[in-house]
Amino acid sequence: MNKLNSKIPEGPLAQKWSNYKDHINLVNPANKRKLDIIVVGTGLAGASAAASLGALGFKVKAFCYQDSSRRAHSIAAQGGINASKNYQNDGDSVYRLFYDTIKGGDYRAREANVYRLAEVSGNIIDQSVALGVPFAREYGGLLDNRSFGGAQVSRTFYARGQTGQQLLLGAYSALSRQVKLGNVELFERHEMLDVVLVEGRARGIIARNLVDGNIERYSAHAVILATGGYGNVFFLSTNAMGSNTTAIWKAFKRGALFGNPCFTQIHPTCIPVHGDYQSKLTLMSESLRNDGRIWVPKRKEDVEALRHGKMKPKDISEENRDYYLERRYPAFGNLVPRDVASRAAKERCDAGFGVGETGLAVFLDFAASIKRLGKSTIEERYGNLFQMYYKIVNEDPYENPMMIYPAVHYTMGGLWVDYELQSTIPGLFVAGEANFSDHGANRLGASALMQGLADGYFVLPYTMQNYLADQINVPRFKTDLPEFDAAESAVNAQIQKLMNIKGNKTADHFHKQLGKIMWEYVGMGRNKAGLEKAVEQIRQVKADFWKDLKIPGETTELNPELEKAGRIADFLELGELMAMDALNREESCGGHFREEYQTPEGEAMRNDEKYMYVAAWEFKGENSVPEMHKEALKYESIEVKQRNYK
Amino acid sequence: MNFTLKIWRQKNAKAKGKFVTYKLNDISSNCSFLEMLDILNEQLVLKGDEPVAFDHDCREGICGTCSLYINGHPHGPDTAVTTCQLHMRKFRDGDTIVVEPWRAKPFPVIKDLIVNRNAFDQIIQAGGFISVNTGGIPDANAILIPKEDADYSMDAAACIGCGACVAACKNASAMLFVAAKVSHLALLPQGKAEASDRVQAMVRKMDELGFGNCTNTGACEAECPKQISITNIARMNREFLGAKVGSQKKRVSSGGGF
Incomplete structure (x- = not known):
């Protein structure tokens, strides 16, 4: 039996979403207030879903591990949000945004979902403006746009370099209003540690109150996971320190399939690693590539002279600079998609042309733009990013070019969902980065915000009604059911097991070890031998972790080391699945680059005949090999080609 | 760089807090303030002590989670940065650094440097x-x-x-x-x-x-x-x-x- 029914509606692509909405079952207002929904995560997807469902009249409980729902990591998104408004009259349309997204994802995303995403993208801008998001404006009072990678139009809306912050604060304000109206109840400093299934449906969660360590039970008619991505499996990433996979990993272990776990986005423009005490990497927005030019020296002697401080970047003359993106991809230049830009940087550094102390950096240079537009224009556009760079690196980017290098940023993989954003567990919905759905093998810049808000504001309010319509006679759930007892016992058992190891190494020690393996073998370039080695080494780290971990303190109090340990236990299992998925996929596509499969020019070489599918993995028990299911991808409205940004 | 840290320790909201002094050596000037605390905590855990609890998340100055009242200044001596963006190069080798939680009645202490x-x-x-x-x-x-x-x-x-x-x-x-x-x-x-x-x-x-x-x-x-x-x-x-x-x-x- 095929477990994967994508439930794509009938009809031509452009009418699927309308057809779907016209024919779903709805819940009347009097019944909505009898139905409970749990939302885990309060980033763009979670906050917008909770606010929208609350506004419809459902009773929502929203959870986040942060001290306030306003602090979810969506807040750190810098550059912008895409929408096919065509305000610039430059040829944009719903179809073109759809096309760019499918192509950007290297033909590994589901057509119908992506079309819907492009279709509702404009509504997100309307909604956000109504909520008071202060997007950048032109002097005439209309909204301004900028360009992002993988597009030849300007469709990105932005609020300085803090677009994620402003969009999240918009969703958070809508959420706060629903709290006041009594439709949403917030649970901050709560971490979900398991999902509870009753008769095969998701009916609640077990969460740990991070302040007093209490293990608490919550029930609902349906559960939404909007817990973000799992980039922290690499230890160093642009994610927040607390970002983790635990919620979706526990759901995986309860039967939700995991789609394309190996699809990871390495962002080309981050501040390079500088020491082994480093705890995280900082992104420099892709928007900088609008006005910054990326280069390395053409001559090895200049590389040496720079490293020894005998020369400054501005001393290198134009003819001795290699603007390698402009050279290799004249049509898109510095605005090629992220996977392409990252690999190109790695290629130059591997060839010995990298700059900086470690040789693992390239220049992002604003001198030409400052000359053309003036310093004040650049300051207005990117001031906060330049300040951030200056504070971290202690070098003025108005004077010297920035030094940047790729870093782990986003995970396209996630829990498999159908067209309704429902996982393979009935009643368990997954939104935003936590699901696998819309970005294929590579996400375009400024599309994560779009997807998170599309899912929360405009998709889930419809699809959840369709699910809940036949649940109106199901009374509110009690949390004394045996299923809740069992789940709570399992959570307590794992916590005790972690505490009882009483070894000699900190949680971070194992996390760093895992991160090194992942970056080395499951990072930007992957090959069979390396991936096999990764699986073996991860298993070893996992074995050591369960033998030698040390957690101080008590379980019944705020205990950050215990929190970390629980998350790392799940990362160790996920890391192995990612390597397995990367091993299985014997092709290169988007961010997944198998070194064995490349064109003579070093571009990703897909194998559409064998791999045009979503790999959805099913948990088969501890220490058993997960089973892979395939969802074949069919492209009916788009011609599948080799991606070409030349 | 070497530092003497005087850090507010308080087991929970009800407990009485006090300053505890720690010595920390060989810190890179490029280390961020929170990375410095990570190093201290690693040492404390290995010794079997409880690490210093502090709030932090994005570590890029935007989530607003990190706090800390450092040498009499919220977010420390640098201007226009959060604690996570503060770097040790802003201090002098050998400095004594006093670290406290936010002090305000509407922000009660939860543990150590964490407030509600x-x-x-x-x-x-x-x-x-x-x-x-x-x-x-x-x-x-x-x-x-x-x-x-x-x-x-x-x-x-x-x-x-x-x-x-x-x-x-x-x-x-x-x-x-x-x-x-x-x-x-x-x-x-x-x-x-x-x-x-x-x-x-x-x-x-x-x-x-x-x-x-x-x-x-x-x-x-x-x-x-x-x-x-x-x-x-x-x-x-x-x-x-x-x-x-x-x-x-x-x-x-x-x-x-x-």
């Missing part, structure tokens, strides 16, 4: 929003907003809700935080419709939660990591006076859960 800032969320819930439900919204370009207004609004909206303004204020006033939200929304045409109710509801909640009064010392602006200007407080005062205190209308809940 839920009061800020309550102020927003009291009225820091525009009352629109999802959907049925006119085109975004249907409202023209002069660039200048949008820019001023954005200046105020940049607040990260960290609470440094309260920690910096000798009265533990939350005026800058509240004023930033009031200004952000009042400067936009979308926010004008309920501006009068909003400012009253937020100010009332702020007072109710025990935040102090503003005496115009300007410490909040000086210590704000996002350099939110106190002109916002003047704007809020104008809004508040213009709102005719006590004129707030009783509301029948619109949308949702009726």
